[in-house]
Amino acid sequence: MVKHQPLQYYEPQLCLSCLTGIYGCRWKRYQRSHDDTTKWERLWFLILTLSFFLTLVWFYFWWEVRNDYNEINWFLYNRMGYWSDWSIPILVTTAAGFTYITVLLILALCHIAVGQQMNLHWLHKIGLMTTLITTVVTMSSIAQLWDDEWEMVFISLQATAPFLHIGALAAVTALSWLIAGQFARTEKATSQMLMFTAYLAVVVALYLVPLTISSPCIMEKKALGPKPAIIGHRGAPMLAPENTLMSFQKAVEQKTYGVQADVVLSYDGVPFLMHDKTLRRTTNVEEVFPERAYELASMFNWTDLEKLNAGEWFLQNDPFWTAGSLSRSDYLEAANQSVCKLADMLEVIKDNTSLILNFRDLPPAHPYYSTYINITLKTILASGIRQQAVMWLPDAERQLVRQIAPGFQQTSGLKLDAERMREKGIVRLNLRYTKVTNEDVRDYTTANLSVNLYTVNEPWLYSILWCTGVQSVTSDSSHVLRKVPFPIWLMVSTKARKVLGASGGRGHRGGVAIKHVIHTAGGFLQEGSVGFSVLLRFFTLCIPEPCNGKGLKHLLHNPFLQVALLLPLQGLGSLESTTHVLFNPSNFSIFLQWKNTFPDLLLELQKKQRT
Numbered sequence: 001m002v003k004h005q006p007l008q009y010y011e012p013q014l015c016l017s018c019l020t021g022i023y024g025c026r027w028k029r030y031q032r033s034h035d036d037t038t039k040w041e042r043l044w045f046l047i048l049t050l051s052f053f054l055t056l057v058w059f060y061f062w063w064e065v066r067n068d069y070n071e072i073n074w075f076l077y078n079r080m081g082y083w084s085d086w087s088i089p090i091l092v093t094t095a096a097g098f099t100y101i102t103v104l105l106i107l108a109l110c111h112i113a114v115g116q117q118m119n120l121h122w123l124h125k126i127g128l129m130t131t132l133i134t135t136v137v138t139m140s141s142i143a144q145l146w147d148d149e150w151e152m153v154f155i156s157l158q159a160t161a162p163f164l165h166i167g168a169l170a171a172v173t174a175l176s177w178l179i180a181g182q183f184a185r186t187e188k189a190t191s192q193m194l195m196f197t198a199y200l201a202v203v204v205a206l207y208l209v210p211l212t213i214s215s216p217c218i219m220e221k222k223a224l225g226p227k228p229a230i231i232g233h234r235g236a237p238m239l240a241p242e243n244t245l246m247s248f249q250k251a252v253e254q255k256t257y258g259v260q261a262d263v264v265l266s267y268d269g270v271p272f273l274m275h276d277k278t279l280r281r282t283t284n285v286e287e288v289f290p291e292r293a294y295e296l297a298s299m300f301n302w303t304d305l306e307k308l309n310a311g312e313w314f315l316q317n318d319p320f321w322t323a324g325s326l327s328r329s330d331y332l333e334a335a336n337q338s339v340c341k342l343a344d345m346l347e348v349i350k351d352n353t354s355l356i357l358n359f360r361d362l363p364p365a366h367p368y369y370s371t372y373i374n375i376t377l378k379t380i381l382a383s384g385i386r387q388q389a390v391m392w393l394p395d396a397e398r399q400l401v402r403q404i405a406p407g408f409q410q411t412s413g414l415k416l417d418a419e420r421m422r423e424k425g426i427v428r429l430n431l432r433y434t435k436v437t438n439e440d441v442r443d444y445t446t447a448n449l450s451v452n453l454y455t456v457n458e459p460w461l462y463s464i465l466w467c468t469g470v471q472s473v474t475s476d477s478s479h480v481l482r483k484v485p486f487p488i489w490l491m492v493s494t495k496a497r498k499v500l501g502a503s504g505g506r507g508h509r510g511g512v513a514i515k516h517v518i519h520t521a522g523g524f525l526q527e528g529s530v531g532f533s534v535l536l537r538f539f540t541l542c543i544p545e546p547c548n549g550k551g552l553k554h555l556l557h558n559p560f561l562q563v564a565l566l567l568p569l570q571g572l573g574s575l576e577s578t579t580h581v582l583f584n585p586s587n588f589s590i591f592l593q594w595k596n597t598f599p600d601l602l603l604e605l606q607k608k609q610r611t
Contacts, residue, residue: 016114023107024119037118044120044128045108051132052105055098058135062094064156065149067458070319070476075146083281083317097131104128113178115185151434158215159460159489168206216438217467217489224490228465229257229472230481231356233455234275237476238322240330241314242282243273244337248348256478258354258391260454263342265362265372270302271342271379277360283308283339298362311337320476342376346383354389356411356430356452356474373397377404393430411452415440418447428452430474433461438468445469456481463487
């Protein structure tokens, strides 16, 4: 009689099959392996990690520069010769690439967690290299063509750094379990120490990074200056075609402090408003005068300019994605806008609005090349606008302008020191927001000089500049910024003290105790920095009231706080019990010192609260 061996039954492992299948197309059990990952696959994992951080930086950069999307599109228009909205396609592509790389990295980390051999599929390798090369080329191109835009990253960190820092701490805390598992599985002591040292270096770096960043919005409420005045950039270009009469009427309706306009002199001596050198972008000159489409705007007579439509492009190109929100009447009005005279614009704004005037230089062949300043001044003075309401920006013939119109506010578009500005009679600066620092603004304010920054469209950027003390900003989105009642990112240290203290003076003493503990534990946190503010708020959220034994135990087991205090491995005690043979306690004296000292610091806080 023949005996048959029963077939071996394998329980289905759906999650593991999906994990190895999506990452390496190994869907079958026999295709999987618990062997060590090959050196080549480790190299691909390093490339994947590098790609993740690069795409993260690029994605963060492109998301934060949305304040300048229109400016970027205009820059590319001048380079390529035709208008197209590049901002949204680039954002979508960047988000897709970042998501793809992030998913691959999570799958790779899951392989490590379950002890599976990594084997990235060749299609993923092609996708990974394509994403990496595209990101590097795009970042290099931006750095070469528009390096000034990278300043936005450092400005944005003044608002986002606390939240990015907490997110990074959460990620490192989550990775601690993975690191601990790898540490326990590793047999070589050298590899263990290398792994531990690398992880500790990352945690220490995360702990010290906030010390390099400060924010002007960490202040007492009473120290906050007045809300910056809002100046409409070429009118209200999100609500109407730029530099048209409708655009300036909308700016007046929004009760802006002022408007900014670009003045050009026609060939027959009529001042009109146009930003570009040519008429191609903002008029239908290619339809009406196709043979003159690339001709300078200043070489057209006013009789020819009157024939052009200056509104249809706004509805077709929709540069700010706002044309669809216009009412029926506004839509029809925008479609019928024409090139605007300076005199007509002055008639609209002269009663209640200030004006920043910028000029487009005329070619030497222009008949009014040497007298265009006089003609423009005559037009402004004849309008009846108050001289004190005009901010004169052109540097040419400034002495002549001062003689004819002494009441004009002389404004410079170049960054000068305060003493030189006084010598030239300049009372205001008009600069791009990336060109000045917080210290510059304070110095100019101390010297009684006003600063106007352009172009500020996002509320978070407006909030940062508000905290800095900027007097005014030029904006495309005046209708949005006027609704910002208070800085979005104001971080007030007194709030933490009030939350901690029960009432009145006790809250103040609690805040002092918190600060004392932070300085005692950290030893190097600068009060007023982002790191100090975040940690101060974190203590406020974590320390229970009253600070009893149960609360202390809960606090010491809080993974976020352990990360912040160089104790990144959650449940260090349990890890000590399972890996004590591998550890030499003398090598971790710093950790043990922190772990043993911190309860004493909290008891000290408890005493201070009771007293």
